[in-house]
Amino acid sequence: MRNIAAIIVAAGRGTRAGGAAPKQWQILGNRPVLAHTLDALRDAGLSRLVLVLHPDDFARAQALDLSHVQLVAGGTTRSASVRAALDALAPDPPAKVLIHDGARPFVSAKIIHDVLAALETAGAAAPALPVTDALWQGTDGAVSGFVPRASLYRAQTPQGFDFGLVHAAHHNHDGDAADDVEIARLAGHDVTITKGCEDNLKLTYPADFTRAARILRERTGHRMDIRLGNGFDVHRFGVGDGCWLCGVLVAHDRGLQGHSDADVGMHALTDAIYGALGAGDIGQHFPPSDPQWKGAASHIFLRHAVELAQERGFRIGNCDVTLICEYPKIGPHTQRMRQALADIMGIDVARVSVKATTSEKLGFTGREEGIAALATACLMAD
Numbered sequence: 001m002r003n004i005a006a007i008i009v010a011a012g013r014g015t016r017a018g019g020a021a022p023k024q025w026q027i028l029g030n031r032p033v034l035a036h037t038l039d040a041l042r043d044a045g046l047s048r049l050v051l052v053l054h055p056d057d058f059a060r061a062q063a064l065d066l067s068h069v070q071l072v073a074g075g076t077t078r079s080a081s082v083r084a085a086l087d088a089l090a091p092d093p094p095a096k097v098l099i100h101d102g103a104r105p106f107v108s109a110k111i112i113h114d115v116l117a118a119l120e121t122a123g124a125a126a127p128a129l130p131v132t133d134a135l136w137q138g139t140d141g142a143v144s145g146f147v148p149r150a151s152l153y154r155a156q157t158p159q160g161f162d163f164g165l166v167h168a169a170h171h172n173h174d175g176d177a178a179d180d181v182e183i184a185r186l187a188g189h190d191v192t193i194t195k196g197c198e199d200n201l202k203l204t205y206p207a208d209f210t211r212a213a214r215i216l217r218e219r220t221g222h223r224m225d226i227r228l229g230n231g232f233d234v235h236r237f238g239v240g241d242g243c244w245l246c247g248v249l250v251a252h253d254r255g256l257q258g259h260s261d262a263d264v265g266m267h268a269l270t271d272a273i274y275g276a277l278g279a280g281d282i283g284q285h286f287p288p289s290d291p292q293w294k295g296a297a298s299h300i301f302l303r304h305a306v307e308l309a310q311e312r313g314f315r316i317g318n319c320d321v322t323l324i325c326e327y328p329k330i331g332p333h334t335q336r337m338r339q340a341l342a343d344i345m346g347i348d349v350a351r352v353s354v355k356a357t358t359s360e361k362l363g364f365t366g367r368e369e370g371i372a373a374l375a376t377a378c379l380m381a382d
Helices: 033-043 078-089 109-118 163-171 180-186 206-220 264-277 299-311 331-345
Strands: 004-010 049-053 069-073 096-101 124-130 135-139 142-147 153-155 159-162 192-195 225-238 242-245 248-251 315-324 352-357 370-381
Touching (some): 033 049, 096 109, 096 163, 109 124, 109 192, 159 163, 242 264, 248 331, 264 315, 264 331, 264 370, 315 331, 331 352
Antiparallel strands (some): 225 370, 242 248, 315 370
16 A cells, blocks of 8 residues: 555644543553554555654654654644645655544554545545434533534544645645544535444543553453552651651651651552562662652652553552551541542542551550551552
8 A cells, every 4th residue: 555645643742631641652551552553554554654743752652663654743733733744745645645643543444444445436535423412502501502413423533535635735724623624625625424433432531541441452352460569668766746657747746767758658658569560669769878869758759650650551550558656646647648649649539548557565666666557559451
């Protein structure tokens, strides 16, 4: 299919999807979304690919399989990004071009081939699904009108075009547009509708990733990867008027001693996450011999562990922290501690447990010489 090129539009920031990275770079089944998208196009027989990226993402792209892929810097709008890709193809133009959303990783070979078949007799074609739900107009949270759905469709990609047609249409269009079909229609061209597929979803919101993980498991028979890790930490009492425990400053007639802020609960939880990843312990990532970590807030360490887990395709399933001490009393503070940890890790507070116990006056904690903490973390990857 050398005379056919595919443009993958992936320069947006995708903020509605949440997460630490743009949606096209988030991990789906231990690989970035874009890796799945590129594979889907290759599996359909396409060998000339143009990947449009935000300039900040070029280094990130080196982790992808870039064989037969031309990288192009995107613009400030979707239309500008597509136009840049079309201009990059223009010196050696293909006969036909497909324009596809980078955040649609499950496009099938059938959808692609149906679009290409339609382009044999049409200048433009695109997949879509008929709207089946009733459509309302709303004002101030109340239904204010109804929209007939008989002739309405939900647009998908790839949208296919005669190269010269869409290239000219883009250069004659001033401003942005919802998609390339809109630009072709504004230029006066007819667009043939081909059959879409429910699995060809565009990842937009956090819930879409849950659905995408389910589709991926169904397609590959992939089993969820579940990891457990334990962490244990101890800090002795010294001079002070309070202790940092699980992100909350608890008043006490002494403080905990340590190179950082000595948050024994957060340190144990951080080590539990590192342990689940097989990534060593907190001392390896933040050596106490390094003066930059002297007095550091422990949320830096915990956030690093969570981000490392996310980079490797894992999310926090749940975690449990037990503080072992006679004093101070932990019970009155556990809800605030749970919320503080949840906020740092970016998870629901219902997935965080903090509790306390004594050692019945036995050992160093029983003698009130310090506090110990035990933590367990469960990591999951679809």
